[in-house]
Amino acid sequence: xxxxxxxxxxxxxxxxxxxISAVLWVLTAVTLAIAIRRSQDQFDxxxxxxxxxxxxxxxxxxxxxxxVAGGTSGHLLGGALAAIVLGPWVGILVMTCVIGxxxxxxxxxxxxxxxxxxxxxGIVTALVGYGLYRAANGRSETVKLITAGxxxxxxxxxxxxxxxxxxxxxxxxxLGIVVPAMLxxxxxxxxxEALITVAALAFIFRVRPDLLGDSEAKGSRVWIVGGALLTxxxxxxxxxxxxxxxxxxxVAEDVGFLGTAVAAPYxxxxxxxxxxxxxxxxxxxxxxxxxxxxxxxxALYLVRLTRRSAxxx
Numbered sequence: 686x687x688x689x690x691x692x693x694x695x696x697x698x699x700x701x702x703x704x705i706s707a708v709l710w711v712l713t714a715v716t717l718a719i720a721i722r723r724s725q726d727q728f729d730x731x732x733x734x735x736x737x738x739x740x741x742x743x744x745x746x747x748x749x750x751x752x753v754a755g756g757t758s759g760h761l762l763g764g765a766l767a768a769i770v771l772g773p774w775v776g777i778l779v780m781t782c783v784i785g786x787x788x789x790x791x792x793x794x795x796x797x798x799x800x801x802x803x804x805x806x807g808i809v810t811a812l813v814g815y816g817l818y819r820a821a822n823g824r825s826e827t828v829k830l831i832t833a834g835x836x837x838x839x840x841x842x843x844x845x846x847x848x849x850x851x852x853x854x855x856x857x858x859x860l861g862i863v864v865p866a867m868l869x870x871x872x873x874x875x876x877x878e879a880l881i882t883v884a885a886l887a888f889i890f891r892v893r894p895d896l897l898g899d900s901e902a903k904g905s906r907v908w909i910v911g912g913a914l915l916t917x918x919x920x921x922x923x924x925x926x927x928x929x930x931x932x933x934x935x936v937a938e939d940v941g942f943l944g945t946a947v948a949a950p951y952x953x954x955x956x957x958x959x960x961x962x963x964x965x966x967x968x969x970x971x972x973x974x975x976x977x978x979x980x981x982x983x984a985l986y987l988v989r990l991t992r993r994s995a996x997x998x
Contacts (some may be wrong), residue, residue, distance in 0.1 A: 695787065695794030695802045696848065696933065699947035702855035703797070709851065710800030716808050717781060723774040724991050732771065733988040738912035739767055740779045740984035741977045744786070745919040748957060748973055750926040751877050757935040758927040759874030762806050762844060765814020765837040766882045770889070770897065773815040775988060780807030782984040786976060791957050792949040805847045810840035814882075826890055830883050837882035841875035842868060848933065857942050866940060870932040920973040923957070924966035 701709075743763035750758035763783070768776030784803050787793040794802045817836035821829040849867045853860040889897060930938060937943040949955075954972045962968040 695784070695806070696798045696851075697946040698795030698797045698949075699945045700795075700855070700857055700937070700942065701798050701801055701851055702857075705851050705855045706797045706801060709798070709804050713800040713804045713808065716777065716804070720774040720777040721991050724778060724988070727772065727774065732775070733985050735912075736771055736775055736779050736988045737981040737985035738916065739770060740782050741916045741981035742912060742919065743767060743779070744783045744980040745916050745923070745973060745977055746881065747783070747787070748923040748926065748969075748976075749919065750929070750931060752927040752929055753870070753873040753877065753932075755870070755935070756929050757870055757873075757932055758929040759871070759877050759932050760926075761878055761881050762810050762841060764807055764810025764844075765818070765833070765840040765878070766885055768811035768815035769818050769833060769836075769882075769886065773811050776811040776815065777808055778987055778991070779984050780811060782987060783807070783980055786980050786983065790953050790979065791972070791976065792952060792955050793957070795947065795949070801848075801851055805844045805851075809843050809847055813843045814840040830887055830890070833886050834879040834883045838875035838879040841871050841878045845871035845932070852942075857945065858940050862940055863936065866936045867932070870935060874932050916977055917974075920970060920977060923973050924969045 743761065743766070746761040746763060748760070750760045753759050764776065764780050767779045770776070771779060781803050784794065784807050785799065788796060788799045788802065814833075814836045817839060818829070818833050821832035824832075845867045846864070849860070849863045852858050852863050857863075886897070929935075934943070937946070952960075954960075954975065957972045957976070958965065958968040959972050959975075960968075962971065
C-alpha cells in the first residue's frame with residue numbers, strides 16, 4: 686500500500702544547533718537580497734505567470750516520494766529545474782516561496798532551521814544546477830538535456846553535502862559517518878531528480894522551446910493552462926507516494942539522531958492533510974491543492990512586486 690510520506694522531507698528543528706541555524710539564516714537572507722536585486726535588473730514581468738506555475742509544480746512534485754534503494758524514498762528538490770527555466774535569481778525566489786509555505790503552513794521542516802532548508806534546497810541547488818547547465822549554452826538539444834541531468838544530480842549531492850556539514854558543525858553526528866551516509870542515499874535520489882528534470886525540459890523543448898530562449902511567448906495562456914493542469918495531475922497522484930522514509934529520515938534513523946527532532950510548536954495542515962476530512966486520500970489532495978494555490982499566488986506576487994520596485998532608468 687502506498688501513502689503520502691512527509692515525516693522528514695526537510696530538516697526539522699533539533700537537528701541543527703542554534704548557532705548554525707542563525708548562520709544559515711544570515712547566509713540565506715544575504716543571498717535572497719542579492720536575488721531580489723538581480724531579479725529587478727534582469728527579470729521580465731511577462732515571466733511572472735511562468736514563475737507561479739513553476740512554483741506550483743515543484744510544490745506538488747515534492748509531495749510525491751519515489752522509492753529508491755534500501756527501503757528509502759526521495760522527492761524532487763526542483764532547484765536546478767527552476768533555475769534553468771527561470772534563471773538562477775528568480776529560481777531562488779520561487780524555491781523560497783515553496784520551502785517557506787511548506788514550513789509555515791504544512792509544518793514540513795522546522796521554523797528555526799528554515800534558513801538552512803532554503804539555503805540547501807533552494808539556493809545551493811539553483812546555483813549549482815544553473816551554473817553547470819550554462820556549460821551547454823549554444824550546444825545541441827541532446828547535449829543540453831544530458832548536461833541538465835548531470836546538473837540536477839549534482840545539485841542534489843551538493844544539498845546533501847551541505848546538510849551533512851551543518852549536522853556535523855552542530856555536533857549532531859560525526860563527519861565521517863554522516864557524509865558517506867547522506868551522499869550514498871542521495872546518489873540514488875539524485876537519479877530521480879535528474880530523470881524528472883530531463884523529462885520536464887524535454888517536454889518544454891518539444892512543445893514550447895521559446896520558454897528556454899526568447900521570452901516573447903513566455904506568458905502564453907495556453908502554456909499557463911497546460912502547466913496548471915499538469916500540476917493538478919501531480920497533486921492527484923500525491924496519495925500514492927512511497928511510504929518509505931525520506932533520505933534524511935533514513936540516515937537519521939540509521940545513525941541514531943532521529944530522536945533529536947523537535948515537533949512544530951503549532952499545526953495548520955500537518956503532514957499535508959486537512960484534519961477534519963475523514964478520507965486520508967481526499968484530505969491529502971485538497972491540502973495539496975490549497976498549497977499549490979498559495980505557492981503559485983505568492984510566487985506570482987513576489988515576482989511582480991520585485992519588478993514594480995525596480996529602479997527606473
